[in-house]
Amino acid sequence: MNHNKDLPHQNKLKLKPKPKAVIVGGSIAGVSCAHALILAGWDIVVIEKSRKPPKGSPAGAGLALDLLSQELIGAWTGRPELLHEITSPLTIDLNQAINDEKTRKTLAREENFNHRAAHWANLHDHLFSALPPEIFLWGHLFLSFSVSNDKQSVKIKAQVLDTKETAEIEGDLLVAADGCASPIRNHYFPDVKLRYSGYCAWRGVFDFSGIEDSKTIKNVREAHPELGKCLYFDLAPGHHNILFEIPNKRLNWIWFLNQPEPRLKGNSVTMKVSDGMIQKMYQDAEKIWHPTLIQVMRETKEPFVNAIYDCDPLEQIVWDNVVLVGDAAHPTTPHCARSTNMSILDAAVLGRCLEKWGSENLIAALKEYQSIRLPVASKQVLHARQVGRIKQGLTLPDCRPFNPNTANWEECEMLQLRSVPFFGHNPLLG
Structure with missing residues (x-):
């Protein structure tokens, strides 16, 4: 029936x-x-x-959530205030050139960035x-x-x-x-x-909990006074790096460097690194970057190499x-x-x-x-x-290769994240 x-x-x-x-x-x-x-x-x-x-x-490492992603996650979980607690503000997008004397000049600065920094695992x-x-x-x-x-x-x-x-x-x-x-x-x-980009990235997350008053942290904050709200990009000829703070007293850093495509195992885009490779990375970085960033790199546990593909x-x-x-x-x-x-x-x-x-x-x-x-x-x-x-x-x-130390304003405009197509107005429905 x-x-x-x-x-x-x-x-x-x-x-x-x-x-x-x-x-x-x-x-x-x-x-x-x-x-x-x-x-x-x-x-x-x-x-x-x-x-x-x-x-x-x-x-995982640090990432930046745009305003729409923040709103969507808050709606999904029903806890927008908790998302706020596990992220930190990124209100400034700053691109700087660094020269051989390790001094910086501003190339492009955006003060209404409206992103928030998070750690992938969080x-x-x-x-x-x-x-x-x-x-x-x-x-x-x-x-x-x-x-x-x-x-x-x-x-x-x-x-x-x-x-x-x-x-x-x-x-x-x-x-x-x-x-x-x-x-x-x-x-x-x-x-x-997958298409190899022509470069890899050394990256790491430096946990400074418990050593907030250390010389390393005092120096890095002096050199980067807007850490905690700024996404820092430093550019040298043929290189650039990223530095920003993520919650729970951690600094996320990435250094991109041009090199032949590495041999990777399986489907992984990360590669194991030896102590010798890490020591050479420190030595090479000292030729390019500000000493405060070098110290952060040296004190980061288990930095790794990420081959960059798209x-x-x-x-x-x-x-x-x-x-x-x-x-x-x-x-x-x-x-x-x-x-x-x-x-x-x-x-x-x-x-x-x-x-x-x-x-x-x-x-x-x-x-x-x-x-x-x-x-x-x-x-x-x-x-x-x-x-x-x-x-x-x-x-x-x-287009001639970009040189951050001689670039003009028009060339630097492309560096800003707001130059991304559909920045701030991604369609949700047709």
């Missing part, structure tokens, strides 16, 4: 099962999508190869902690996926790392948040490769019921503070499109997502590539 046939129409609608999305990747792009899709009325499963959440991990924990823990499948390594013949469902296979068994998860939508080396993107674009803009980022988000959709160089912000905005736009069209119009929803995000992200990726080449003094078409 069909006990539902006499129910009112409204109650019948309530019995309709929620659509289900499987998100591959539990980094910031993945957890952001989980928030956005739950708000859009979807059930969520997140597959992540890490065996546990990175809570309390020193992994931001991830903030987003993750506001989600139902049961939606995560930790220790699941993505293997493959298949779309049903009628394009109505997708099946994901993953290896359970603890048991080596193969798990199968089915859903109505596959969200690929599986990073810049995305196997899912590679399925559709096997010939698309990818030429893709022709599409949706296929049937499969969608790319975050670095899977648009690997980018880090010069315009866009990678995390683009991932958060991808999630927000995807969620709003799914809510607008409903699960019965999934193809239309994904088509609109692509129409909104693809042109914006493509322009931002290419802009970040150009800015990186400018700051590193690399060649550009119809």
Whole structure:
């Protein structure tokens, strides 16, 4: 007997099962999508190869959240005041030239920057902690996926790392948040490769908790009097570095230097460094940077090298019921503070499109997502590539290599983050 046939129409609608999305990747792009899709009325499963959440991990580095990302995260978690507590203000974007005498001059300065600084692990924990823990499948390594013949469902296979068994998860939508080396993107674009930028970055996070009154910190604050609210860029011919403060008494620093592409293992874009490599880094840095930055570098535990890649803009980022988000959709160089912000905005736009069209119009929803995000992200990726080449003094078409010590005002204008396409007015819906 069909006990539902006499129910009112409204109650019948309530019995309709929620659509289900499987998100591959539990980094910031993945957890952001989980928030956005739950708000859009979807059930969520997140597959992540890490065996546990990175809570309390020193992994990752500093990042800058723009105003829209701050608003979106606050709406997702319902705790905007907590986001404020785990971030610190970045109200100034400052580019400076440093010469052989280690003196600086201002190239470009923006005082209404409206970003906030965060540590990757803190931001991830903030987003993750506001989600139902049961939606995560930790220790699941993505293997493959298949779309049903009628394009109505997708099946994901993953290896359970603890048991080596193969798990199968089915859903109505596959969200690929599986990073810049995305196997899912590679399925559709096997010939698309990551593009080496021509330079790598030494980077680290210096924890000065408990030594706030040390000579190192006094010197660095004297040399950088606006730390705590300023994103500092120092530029020397063929080099640039970044320095800014993040919460819990930490300084985030990055030094970009031109070099041949390193040999990397697997899909990682970071490389292990030896004590000898670190000592040589200190010696080379002393020839270029201010002594206060050298001291911060020397006192940073476990600095590492990050090879810098991006990818030429893709022709599409949706296929049937499969969608790319975050670095899977648009690997980018880090010069315009866009990678995390683009991932958060991808999630927000995807969620709003799914809510607008409903699960019965999934193809239309994904088509609109692509129409909104693809042109914006493509322009931002290419802009970040150009800015990186400018700051590193690399060649550009119809343009002499940039020299920060002789650059004119027009050349320096490109250095500002507000020169990024769509800065401050990213569309959420068409």
